[in-house]
Amino acid sequence: xxxxxxxxxxxxxxxxxxxxxxxxxxxxxxxxxxxxxxxxxxxxxxxxxxxxxxxxxxxxxxxxxxxxxxxxxxxxxxxxxxxxxxxxxxxxxxxxxxxxxxxxxxxxxxxxxxxxxxxxxxxxxxxxxxxxxxxxxxxxxxxxxxxxxxxxxxxxxxxxxxxxxxxxxxxxxxxxxxxxxxxxxxxxxxxxxxxxxxxxxxxxxxxxxxxxxxxxxxxxxxxxxxxxxxxxxxxxxxxxxxxxxxxxxxxxxxxxxxxxxxxxxxxxxxxxxxxxxxxxxxxxxxxxxxxxxxxxxxxxxxxxxxxxxxxxxxxxxxxxxxxxxxxxxxxxxxxxxxxxxxxxxxxxxxxxxxxxxxxxxxxxxxxxxxxxxxxxxxxxxxxxxxxxxxxxxxxxxxxxxxxxxxxxxxxxxxxxxxxxxxxxxxxxxxxxxxxxxxxxxxxxxxxxxxxxxxxxxxxxxxxxxxxxxxxxxxxxxxxxxxxxxxxxxxxxxxxxxxxxxxxxxxxxxxxxxxxxxxxxxxxxxxxxxxxxxxxxxxxxxxxxxxxxxxxxxxxxxxxxxxxxxxxxxxxxxxxxxxxxxxxxxxxxxxxxxxxxxxxxxxxxxxxxxxxxxxxxxxxxxxxxxxxxxxxxxxxxxxxxxxxxxxxxxxxxxxxxxxxxxxxxxxxxxxxxxxxxxxxxxxxxxxxxxxxxxxxxxxxxxxxxxxxxxxxxxxxxxxxxxxxxxxxxxxxxxxxxxxxxxxxxxxxxxxxxxxxxxxxxxxxxxxxxxxxxxxxxxxxxxxxxxxxxxxxxxxxxxxxxxxxxxxxxxxxxxxxxxxxxxxxxxxxxxxxxxxxxxxxxxxxxxxxxxxxxxxxxxxxxxxx
Amino acid sequence: xxxxxxxxxxxxxxxxxxxxxxxxxxxxxxxxxxxxxxxxxxxxxxxxxxxxxxxxxxxxxxxxxxxxxxxxxxxxxxxxxxxxxxxxxxxxxxxxxxxxxxxxxxxxx
Numbered sequence: 001x002x003x004x005x006x007x008x009x010x011x012x013x014x015x016x017x018x019x020x021x022x023x024x025x026x027x028x029x030x031x032x033x034x035x036x037x038x039x040x041x042x043x044x045x046x047x048x049x050x051x052x053x054x055x056x057x058x059x060x061x062x063x064x065x066x067x068x069x070x071x072x073x074x075x076x077x078x079x080x081x082x083x084x085x086x087x088x089x090x091x092x093x094x095x096x097x098x099x100x101x102x103x104x105x106x107x108x109x110x111x112x113x114x115x116x117x118x119x120x121x122x123x124x125x126x127x128x129x130x131x132x133x134x135x136x137x138x139x140x141x142x143x144x145x146x147x148x149x150x151x152x153x154x155x156x157x158x159x160x161x162x163x164x165x166x167x168x169x170x171x172x173x174x175x176x177x178x179x180x181x182x183x184x185x186x187x188x189x190x191x192x193x194x195x196x197x198x199x200x201x202x203x204x205x206x207x208x209x210x211x212x213x214x215x216x217x218x219x220x221x222x223x224x225x226x227x228x229x230x231x232x233x234x235x236x237x238x239x240x241x242x243x244x245x246x247x248x249x250x251x252x253x254x255x256x257x258x259x260x261x262x263x264x265x266x267x268x269x270x271x272x273x274x275x276x277x278x279x280x281x282x283x284x285x286x287x288x289x290x291x292x293x294x295x296x297x298x299x300x301x302x303x304x305x306x307x308x309x310x311x312x313x314x315x316x317x318x319x320x321x322x323x324x325x326x327x328x329x330x331x332x333x334x335x336x337x338x339x340x341x342x343x344x345x346x347x348x349x350x351x352x353x354x355x356x357x358x359x360x361x362x363x364x365x366x367x368x369x370x371x372x373x374x375x376x377x378x379x380x381x382x383x384x385x386x387x388x389x390x391x392x393x394x395x396x397x398x399x400x401x402x403x404x405x406x407x408x409x410x411x412x413x414x415x416x417x418x419x420x421x422x423x424x425x426x427x428x429x430x431x432x433x434x435x436x437x438x439x440x441x442x443x444x445x446x447x448x449x450x451x452x453x454x455x456x457x458x459x460x461x462x463x464x465x466x467x468x469x470x471x472x473x474x475x476x477x478x479x480x481x482x483x484x485x486x487x488x489x490x491x492x493x494x495x496x497x498x499x500x501x502x503x504x505x506x507x508x509x510x511x512x513x514x515x516x517x518x519x520x521x522x523x524x525x526x527x528x529x530x531x532x533x534x535x536x537x538x539x540x541x542x543x544x545x546x547x548x549x550x551x552x553x554x555x556x557x558x559x560x561x562x563x564x565x566x567x568x569x570x571x572x573x574x575x576x577x578x579x580x581x582x583x584x585x586x587x588x589x590x591x592x593x594x595x596x597x598x599x600x601x602x603x604x605x606x607x608x609x610x611x612x613x614x615x616x617x618x619x620x621x622x623x624x625x626x627x628x629x630x631x632x633x634x635x636x637x638x639x640x641x642x643x644x645x646x647x648x649x650x651x652x653x654x655x656x657x658x659x660x661x662x663x664x665x666x667x668x669x670x671x672x673x674x675x676x677x678x679x680x681x682x683x684x685x686x687x688x689x690x691x692x693x694x695x696x697x698x699x700x701x702x703x704x705x706x707x708x709x710x711x712x713x714x715x716x717x718x719x720x721x722x723x724x725x726x727x728x729x730x731x732x733x734x735x736x737x738x739x740x741x742x743x744x745x746x747x748x749x750x751x752x753x754x755x756x757x758x759x760x761x762x763x764x765x766x767x768x769x770x771x772x773x774x775x776x777x778x779x780x781x782x783x784x785x786x787x788x789x790x791x792x793x794x795x796x797x798x799x800x801x802x803x804x805x806x807x808x809x810x811x812x813x814x815x816x817x818x819x820x821x822x823x824x825x826x827x828x829x830x831x832x833x834x835x836x837x838x839x840x841x842x843x844x845x846x847x848x849x850x851x852x853x854x855x856x857x858x859x860x861x862x863x
Numbered sequence: 864x865x866x867x868x869x870x871x872x873x874x875x876x877x878x879x880x881x882x883x884x885x886x887x888x889x890x891x892x893x894x895x896x897x898x899x900x901x902x903x904x905x906x907x908x909x910x911x912x913x914x915x916x917x918x919x920x921x922x923x924x925x926x927x928x929x930x931x932x933x934x935x936x937x938x939x940x941x942x943x944x945x946x947x948x949x950x951x952x953x954x955x956x957x958x959x960x961x962x963x964x965x966x967x968x969x970x971x972x
Contacts, residue, residue, distance in 0.1 A: 053907060
């Protein structure tokens with residue numbers, strides 16, 4: 001009995017060929033058995049049920065067991081081994097590729113982290129975009145500070161602001177836990193903390209009652225201070241802490257994460273105390289010392305609020321133009337420029353490294369062409385070939401990603417240290433940055449593996465493997481090398497300009513000599529409550545330091561050049577000027593005798609202030625050269641008198657050279673110096689000591705003398721003057737360093753690019769060169785020809801880079817502080833450097849060309 | 864698919880081959896399994912199991928020319944390899960270890 005025809009038909013159609021006969025025989029046998037045992041009808045039913053799915057089930061099981069999973073995994077492992085071996089045969093190329101790409105990835109990650117931390121992450125305040133900061137332009141220069149009456153006027157009259165508050169950074173000695181240190185304190189108006197949305201952890205915030213003159217002293221402390229200095233005690237509310245020797249009652253604790261206006265290396269603010277404006281502050285319009293922060297009312301933009309504020313303050317300060325700028329810009333403003341410049345440079349660099357690695361892997365495809373052709377002939381699909389190529393790229397980028405992470409960690413530390421970023425707390429390699437590295441590595445792996453694949457499709461592989469002169473590819477790689485030279489040129493020009501600007505700024509005439517001078521600040525506590533005690537103290541301190549053998553001079557000033565903000569300025573009038581004639585924006589400084597000598601300023605006319613200029617004697621002043629010219633022209637000011645605001649006349653006893661105090665690249669403004677002993681309330685002074693060698697010995701001496709006078713007082717911010725000046729150059733130095741590093745990298749990349757092009761040029765023309773040598777060509781001239789080709793690439797690159805370099809130079813012009821962004825010497829130097837690099841990179845392939853053995857080449861050619 | 868263990872169905876297939884004298888083609892294996900197992904067995908499942916066992920080196924197969932009354936079709940004859948036998952024994956011992964001391968409990972229930 002045979003199978004019904006339909007069953008045989010189904011089996012033949014569905015069963016794999018290798019088991020078809022067997023299956024037919026088996027079904028026949030089983031069917032026969034069933035007919036005998038169960039009868040034909042039930043046998044047919046069984047047959048229908050089992051024949052239908054038989055072939056498909058067996059095929060499915062075969063496929064699932066055998067084909068994709070296990071075998072593919074085995075293939076992948078062996079492919080991976082093969083790829084690793086292949087790469088290991090070219091250690092130089094792989095190292096170059098991994099290092100350049102790794103550095104590119106690392107630099108990108110670091111800059112991304114910094115930019116993200118500083119620029120992209122919103123400020124940690126409620127509705128940060130509605131917060132604005134006050135700015136004012138007075139006498140042509142911008143300032144951030146206002147006076148107490150200004151603040152009160154605005155608070156009372158403004159309709160465009162829903163809240164306004166003042167703040168000013170101070171410091172106080174805290175020693176309750178046995179370690180006397182100065183901690184930063186912020187003096188604020190009662191509305192400040194609620195305005196910026198400080199999160200209250202315990203107790204209460206400041207109230208208007210706290211903010212009255214004569215109110216009990218209270219402080220709201222920061223969580224960090226509470227934890228590290230107050231032992232995170234539960235009973236902290238109501239406790240008394242001595243700040244600057246004045247007992248303050250702790251009324252509240254503000255949560256972590258709120259650290260307003262922390263800049264650079266400064267410690268976080270320890271606490272907030274109320275302004276409690278003293279009566280004289282309320283009277284004096286021109287004592288600008290408070291920064292303002294405000295919240296815009298619903299639906300108001302900063303321009304409208306600025307217009308109203310300018311009108312309100314214009315009534316009392318006709319010479320002052322006030323405006324509001326977004327708080328974010330106020331806090332981040334100065335860091336935005338360097339970071340975006342660095343971001344631009346890093347984007348260039350990354351593109352360059354990526355292009356370079358693509359080029360290197362491209363070159364490797366040549367070596368693998370025959371292998372790929374063989375694989376393709378044996379039936380490997382294009383997908384599989386793509387996988388093979390992708391593995392190369394994957395290994396290179398994987399390694400580069402690891403290198404990049406290390407580079408990023410180092411670079412970020414450098415950026416934070418060198419850049420004085422405004423929000424260092426936020427700047428770290430976080431998970432987002434890590435993801436960024438991975439995305440960048442993955443993206444580049446994809447790019448890299450796509451690049452050779454594009455070529456794979458264009459011509460059949462077997463033909464490609466025989467191809468000896470891939471001219472089109474040559475052209476593409478030459479273009480790439482040209483581009484690398486161009487980008488290298490752009491970055492080099494940037495580095496050159498910044499380096500030159502930095503050198504100029506470092507040599508800039510500051511009007512004083514920071515070398516050999518050290519400075520520190522002394523803040524006398526309130527127990528020095530009488531004028532005689534304050535002046536007596538500083539007199540003793542300065543004199544004891546000045547008398548020390550070896551000291552050239554010592555003196556003190558209320559605000560040190562390069563010592564930070566807090567400038568007090570106003571208007572000054574010559575004795576014979578009409579009552580409405582003024583010189584605006586004059587800085588008022590208070591100094592002790594000896595200061596000018598200590599800082600190394602030049603006394604141009606008259607005399608220094610003397611210890612005999614004290615209260616009760618005729619009020620005297622020394623003025624800066626610029627103010628002297630503004631007030632008196634070419635005539636001698638010594639002996640004349642001037643008036644500050646509407647006050648009593650001051651007799652001018654001397655003229656000194658102007659001191660640059662903000663930035664070495666910014667000229668000094670007009671300044672007037674008064675005698676410390678003729679001022680009553682200057683209890684915070686910076687002392688400057690000039691001793692040959694300066695440094696640690698001078699610092700130790702200063703601390704010793706200070707301790708002899710009052711052992712409870714710390715010498716704040718004790719540092720060499722040169723350090724303070726250097727700090728002011730931090731942005732330029734940061735940019736110059738970053739660009740120098742980048743241009744080193746760019747040169748490395750350009751070397752690799754040119755070398756790659758020329759090496760492949762020479763190796764693909766070995767036969768041609770061999771023939772030419774056989775026909776009598778000089779090895780020397782061959783060498784020169786190859787060099788010439790390399791130089792041509794460099795020259796084309798430089799030409800292509802000129803316009804981008806000019807655009808780039810304009811972009812960094814602001815960071816050059818007056819140095820011209822169009823400096824032909826810098827362009828020339830960059831061009832020469834690129835040329836030298838091109839020649840160096842071409843030398844090895846050139847030598848190879850010169851050493852081609854015609855006999856060997858032609859012999860090989862015959863085979 | 865590990866090579867260490869024998870699946871339940873594969874175990875039965877191997878036992879059926881042994882019962883059939885240590886060498887058999889698919890149809891008698893199906894019948895033997897239906898006989899012993901008291902339930903119908905799908906030929907496809909037996910085919911799949913045999914091919915799997917062969918790939919794992921637990922059975923070998925060879926073609927044998929048609930016998931009398933087989934209408935000229937070649938048959939594929941399967942026989943356990945020594946490794947297959949070893950694994951079968953291990954499988955039995957494992958099952959017996961699992962069964963140790965359980966019979967009385969099951970008897971009662």
